[in-house]
Amino acid sequence: MPSYQPGSDTRNRLMVAAAEVFAEQGFRHARVSDICERAQANIAAVNYHFGDKENLYLAVVQKLDEESKADAPYMQIDPDASAEQKLHTFVRQFLGVLLRTGPSTWLGKLMAREMMEPTAALDYMIEHVIPPVEGVVRGIVGELLSLPPDSPIVQLCVSSILSQCMIYFDTKEIALRMRPELINPDRSYDPATIAFLAGHITQFSLHGMHAMATVPGPESGT
Amino acid sequence: MPSYQPGSDTRNRLMVAAAEVFAEQGFRHARVSDICERAQANIAAVNYHFGDKENLYLAVVQKLDEESKADAPYMQIDPDASAEQKLHTFVRQFLGVLLRTGPSTWLGKLMAREMMEPTAALDYMIEHVIPPVEGVVRGIVGELLSLPPDSPIVQLCVSSILSQCMIYFDTKEIALRMRPELINPDRSYDPATIAFLAGHITQFSLHGMHAMATVPGPESGT
């Protein structure tokens, strides 16, 4: 019966290597052999330390979540700023995390994959990853609209805002081919581009939201 | 040397079965054996008629694209309607296609997967699938803002609009778990919900866009 000492060096190297490989390839395509190679560990190490591949994956998702909570800049918005500024700051920081490269984007990549082919990790994300982010945006939108954060209208606006950020993350492969000048050789977006997109999304959303507090839907077309 | 007669019955059954299996599982996870079983064909049929699995996949993507062009309701907007009505109609029809079940959603599912792990099919989609849809929305937005359809501002607004629609498609697995009451037992969204979302997205976007024609970005926050 293995001991699973959390401090084991090999165990840690496996988690670090696995995070990268899972983020690149997703759970199913990631190869245990590849992970072990990068971790300079034997092929049997995953099964010894984690039982199986899926358990390692779950451990990685939780670790990435904890790490992201430790420093995610979009979660720490200056409470004294105006609601408009809060929104702008959130969007800029959120885009910044999504559109650069490296570990900060890994959890997002895994989440995108979970939506297409859910594993047990999706339940974890629904419980632990999504609510904090939604909560921050609901707070800002609620303040802007003078509505309770859990109002349905606020929820719709939150979806509209987050979707505008996430599309640039989701369509990165397409952007690479259609607008390569926007993307650096290391596959990250240029900070100036990020700032520009953040400005647009903020403006678009601020004006979009003011409509929401009052108006019903338009007349139906064809 | 096989003949690849396009009319072969087995060949057609394979394409129909493959479309469904690929849409469900994606290219890599789809099993040739599974496809052949559903097509009531022998396991060797795919290689005989298409050469290999990827070629079958490409053929399926093209067929789905042609079929979608034949009837996609969001591509046929009444040119005499007001720009506002055009937008509302587009959003409602586009959401309708995305949020129901069945063959009309298959191409979208495959496209979502191509963004995460591109194959040769992504190039086809970038050339043939995306431009027509973007073109329609650019036309509507250009009309609304009195700007040329290829203006950068129009492009930003198109992204904002499409993203708000697609997020409900992309997050369906999450909605299924967080808001099951919105989704029917057959995994489609209720028409009333679709209409409601379309109303929100249209309003939000109409107001968001009017800001765009004039204003620069907001002052920077933290």
Next chain:
DNA sequence: ATGAATTTGAAATCGTCATTTGAAAAGGAG
């Protein structure tokens, strides 16, 4: 130091799949 528990290593196992093979069947032209 010694013995037990833990960890590592190399090779073997076991499944799953795409693809190939070669023979049989079906179809068509003369």
Next chain:
DNA sequence: CTCCTTTTCAAATGACGATTTCAAATTCAT
């Protein structure tokens, strides 16, 4: 009917990859 092409079939083949095995090495407490 008979030769020739096209199509189907069942059974290999061959890769790949997760997991297991068990022996060797290492660590640790006494």
